[in-house]
Amino acid sequence: MKNFIPSQGERCVLELWVTPEFCGMRLDKFLVKCLPHYSRVFIQNVLEAGYVESPLGILSKKHQSMKVSLGTLFRIEIPQSQPSVLKPIAMNLEILYxxxxxxxxxKPAGQVVHPSMGHREDSLVHGLLAHCQDQLSHLGGLQRPGIVHRLDQFTSGVLLVAKHDVAHHHLSTQFAQRSVYKTYWAIVYGAPVPPLGRIEVNIGRDPRQPLRMSVSLTKGKYSITRYRTKMRSQCGKYSFLECFPETGRTHQIRVHLSHLGHGIVGDQVYSRSHKDLPRQGLHAYQLSFVHPITFHPLCITRELPEDMMTFLHHYF
Structure with missing residues (x-):
């Protein structure tokens, strides 16, 4: 079942036997291994939609952690690609490549990447649909066409988009293998000691506030961020950091810097607001990766936006 990619609109049913090397593996991992051109999110969506069948019957997302047994036959229906139900809306996109x-x-600060509560028709996805005329990958689901990774609403900077499923798969693989190199610039309170360091902690949902992430000693996912201090303010209240996240957990840099005791200026969730910077001072400056089709290395950068630059000029 190697290298199979159905064409746009094609329906197919695949049969996968559990061979000895997969015996005892989680179902979702087994499916990802056998269907390397589909992301884990796509596999989870297929499970949730009831497109996976075994001798036990129709499986669902709750079965994703079940262990597969030697000789078991799984039938997977790969659904037809469906047109997006989202409305294309013309936007002034700043295209870097x-x-x-x-x-x-x-991506400007303040704009959400994909539709969410309160942002049903003004997400970046709506603008991408208008620009690309619906020629975007569908591996992320109908609500996230083209989206390979994301930036928080109030984080600005470089964002990568896939126009078809093959590109999406290769890019997702690079993110999963940590071969995409990301550089962020952050304005934080105080001065980290040491000025150059590495943060390694587990991050998970805050049990008391589900919309927040928090550091945990026993639960959550392992996460790493390296940082170095580029500048310190004249008044000593702020520092300008360069951050290199080696993993991609939700709110990772924001949580890590807050855990370090040097929250990001303007971050109203993990730090505190600031009158001169009404959004969190975090910018995705650089993204380095391999082109998913040509395999040429690419390095895309975007300098600081005006609001963060103004803050630096005023305090540094």
């Missing part, structure tokens, strides 16, 4: 396979854009 574009070809027939991918786009790299500068």
């Amino acid at each position: 574009e070809d027939e396979d991918i786009m790299v854009i500068n």
